[in-house]
Amino acid sequence: MRTTLSRNSLAWAVALPPLMVLGVFFLMPLAYLLFISFMTNSATSLFDIQPTFANYTEIFSDPFYWVIIQRTLLSTATVLILCLLLGYPVAFYAAQLLPRGRLIMLMVMMVPLMVSNVVRAYGWVAILGRRGVLSSTLTGTGIIDRPVQYLYSFEAVTLGLLTILLPFMVVSLTNSLATIDKRYTEAAHSLGAGPWRTFLRVTLPLSSPGIASGLMLVTFLALSAYVSIALLGGPRYKLLVSFVFDSVSTFRWPRAAALSFVLLLIALIIAVAIQLVIRPQRVQGKG
Secondary structure, three states: OHHHHHHHHHHHHHHHHHHHHHHHHHHHHHHHHHHHHOOEOOOOOOOEOOOOOHHHHHHHHOHHHHHHHHHHHHHHHHHHHHHHHHHHHHHHHHHHOOHHHHHHHHHHHHHHHHOOHHHHHHHHHHHHOOOOHHHHHHHHOOOOOOOOOOOOOHHHHHHHHHHHHHHHHHHHHHHHHHOOOHHHHHHHHHOOOOHHHHHHHHHHHHOHHHHHHHHHHHHHHHHOOHHHHHHHHOOOOOOHHHHHHHHHHOOOHHHHHHHHHHHHHHHHHHHHHHHHHHOHHHHHOOO
């Protein structure tokens, strides 16, 4: 009995400091932001203490915001699908390497993450701009007659987010694939299953925890990647996070808070959908 109590005391002693930090620096500001989202905009202060649901009703009743939400969902879904389709083969190959080779490959893939997202976004601006590398090359070779602006579009935002978020997906998938016991695939081969059937029936289901964690990580980062969206989307292709910043910059704090919680709700819905569709808990025999 004393051993159990001492273990519980030790567990609480270890867990309490980070829980307190989480509560003070994350949960309390989040609760305060939720409180602000139900207040009224003010021209002289951050907000007026006049409770209202107008901030949310205007968002969900305005067709303009529905277009922005649909655009946000489309961009996020496209980035998710491309990251999974491009990242899985790379991760599958990395998982077959020896631990040293896998480590080197992952370290090389992590090098771009050492560069600021602002720098990488400006790199795409230099490539996709009207006088950028791509337009100048196509004009010089005669493929197009005059310079073309490839920025401020769905394609530019998707490409920028893809190059930033793909390494996160690869690392998550590689860690999951590397932990799969090779005896499962050997057993499938011994029972007459070919490479594709083994992959679909054994490898793919067993890698579902890595798929789920990678998709959720990419989702959260894509929805909040303001800098890349602002530079590559510009004023013509804004997503929901862009309007959060616009509301803050124009001192409409209640509207910005409401938009932030709508964005958080979208992220949670996508995360729940990923868990329900992929069901990574099956690997542990829980579902």
